[in-house]
Amino acid sequence: MNLEKQAEVTAYLDAVCAHVRYREVHEQIQLELLSHIESLVEEQVAEGESEQAAIQKALRQMGDAVVVGKQLHKTHQPRTEWGLFGLVALIVSIGMLTIYSIQAQGLLGHFAALFQKSLLWLFIGTALATCLYYYDYRKLKKHAGRIYGIVILVLVLSHFTGVQVNGKTFVSLGMVQIDFIGISPYLLTVALAGLFCKWTWDTVGVAKAFGLLMLPLVIYYMNFDKGAFLLYLVAFFLLMTLSGAKRYQWLGMASAFGGFFALFLLSEPYRMKRMFTFLNPYADPKGAGWLHVQIHETIASAGWWGQGFTFPAHWLPEVHTDMIFPYMVYTFGWVFGAIFLVTVLMLLYRMAATARVIKEPFGRNLIHGFTGIIGFGLLWNMLNGSGLAPGYYVALPFISYGGSQLLINLVATGLVLGVFRRKDLIPSDGRPSLSPEKT
């Protein structure tokens, strides 16, 4: 029986959907209700009713379209993860306060208007994040391969034509210089999230994935960007592990990596020394251990409630980026540092919990990838900033000064909130399929 063209049935279905504001679920609801109505009508007709009478009876049995529609609307509403939003807002505010105090103290005299620039980027980033919040992120999935290609292309181009500032390569766009290498791990995470949705993890698949891993890493290595290197490594292994790779596959790849890294360290004695200086910086306090000693003393002298705005100029380099955490602890105290750590852990817990309720694989991958990248950045920077890790520095997401960095972290947050927003708007397995689904 096919009642799709029956005026009464169509009117009923339309009346139901009129109360469901989000159009994306209309098709699914109509198909499901239609199949129910058709079954009811079939049953009546088999018992000898005329089709018209059967339809009327079936619709009565379905119940008031307004009631059904309103109840369905309640379920299919966009959701906002206010907890996640609030935590990010809190962390960003802490960042802005810190940048303001660094500027007000004149710790980076040559670097004027640090705070104003951050504010501008915060504004731009929030606007972009808002757009992405409303954007149907699923559209990005089919561009995953293209995104990967373009990112690699720009990375290669910037390697040869980029502007060097303090040993970092920037892409120059007239007025603004973009830390493209710095934001590229995030973009590649989007690409991997899409590519790994339906990845076949056989030998060929693993080999291809290995290529996807190595290509950016080589570029990062050639540009001496340890931050991007580490972030991409973390995002890659996280997504690989969570998207169906067998344990021996990712463990194998990771241990090959570990072995290579060990060789790399052992091949040059100074690398070993640098790597493990943080364990005993006082062995060489004027040389390799200098920065670690400074960090130790900064943290040690902070006290429970901080030293206020008395941070000595030139005491630590890069207090506005890599070394912003020891500055924060020194200025605002150990208690503040602990509160900050708890806030960060809450944020990461929240993000992981958000991923768990997303059934759509691309969206879930996106959240997992960003959780890994942002989480690693936050924790690794704090470890380094407390002298508890070797000095491979990354920026502190949302806090460290840097327009591109702030922008990309806000954009990632916007995407995560956008995925969560649509969690009840998207049917679990996308379009209804014609063939039986596997369980």
Add this chain to the structure above:
Amino acid sequence: MQVNKELLKGSTVTLVLSLLDRQPMYGYEMIKEMEKLSDGIFAFKEGTLYPILHALESEGLVEAFWMGEEGARRRKYYRITGAGKRRLREKRAEWNLFSSSVNRIIGEGIL
């Protein structure tokens, strides 16, 4: 005899999860099964089953999948998840406590 709708309200989730605990089903099938098992007592407006199912799906207690060969009718099936099974256990315990307590007070000749 008809059952007051208000009485049914609190237990629809338990009923739906119990049905799906046996096997995956689509909406129409669930209505029929419920009618059969309750001797026609639970004859409610069928459209209101879907908001319940969709809400359970968004809570992760059930999951949905479409099935049907080409040409035949495609149907949206629901199946219970691990979280759904846990919820059902709680709901069952709650119901047993509730119903036995009510029976103790109003019951006549109940052993």
